[in-house]
Amino acid sequence: MEILKKFKEETIANYIVEKLKEKQDLSRIQELKCKLGIEVCLTNLGKGFVVYLVAALLQVLPLTILFHSAYFIIRISARGVHAQKSSTCTWVSVLLFVLLPLLVNEINLSKIVPLVVSLFVYICLYRYAPQGTKKNQVGTIELRKKLRNRALVGYSICVALIFGTDSTMIMNQVFFGSLLAVVCILPLTYKLLGE
Template identity: 30%
Template sequence: MGKNGIFIFVITIFVKSVKKEVLKIDIPLFLTKYIMRFIISNTHKDEEELEIIHYGIEVFLINVFKTIFLFAIAFSLNIVKPLVILFICFVCIRIFASGVHAPSTFVCTLVNLICFLGGTYLCIYVPIQPVFRMTLFAISIILLIKYAPADTEERPLLSKGLRLKLKLQSVIASAVLLLIMVVINNETTKNLITCGVLLEAIMTTPVIYYTFGKGYKNYEKFNEQVYGE
């Protein structure tokens, strides 16, 4: 089976899954709960440590399932290597900064295809001037400082200490990627690193949350409901 055949096969499976509504099953959330039950039963972590572990596992599993589909298509389009660079940079920030989740797995997968595949093609074929690239990176870091971490309605980040810790980690991770981007010589790789960080920074902004019809700063709503603050 050639790469075009693989592409057609993957798209066919995706469409059939949508029709059967298989994509409505939140497998990552189910697995996260199962793993957390095991960890709670076999460790002596405090509440904040468990929240950090839960947060990391959930983000990791959600990305694993979406990644499998994304890279199957990337393989058929022969852009796996550049996509890997962009995706790794995105995940390096995402694991700390979090951000909006689409209202359904179908929409999420569609957005991933547009952002990651489209972003990869732009980074490969569209020249970006160094000054503009640095401007985009600076904007990304500013957005992360202002908005990260951005929680979800399903997973509000209730601990102020955890939120500050994740914000700091988000900024440090982006600063490390900025340093790597400046040091390397390959222009396409520079573009891919910048695009990965920018995509994740945008995913933490209120505009994106409202676009998807999602609540923003969900920890504040939780406190209001529980404590009347």
């Protein structure tokens, strides 16, 4: 199944790159970068489709969208741990972005909990973001600073939503979604998952 999926993504990526080459003069390196980027996009779209389909079937799509958006706004810059296999990532994503939002929706937090936790989160983001993996290192000091600052801005947007809403549902989804993104960059998480 995994091999068939990879074959489809590679075939589609090859087709798109060939069409690009008809309009653009690409070097071999540019061609390979385009192909890799397209394959990554297709893989992520496939995973997203599965997650959002399961959320829609379980009638929790709004919860999943809020939770995942809060996670993504930080994760895109802070980065963090990754599953070793694409299929593992898909199933873990269903658990984290469909079932977890459903569970945390029932929690009744006072505003003091997010306030205290947000101070801790800012410290963790400043200290640990961005976190790379063995396959995907972060790079230069300038890039690290840029990504860290983006992660801090992303979290600030989440904090504004958490404290700017009277909706328990919005507060819970944004709070726990953003918190999950930060847990993914902690050294303890890397140690526990053997990264």
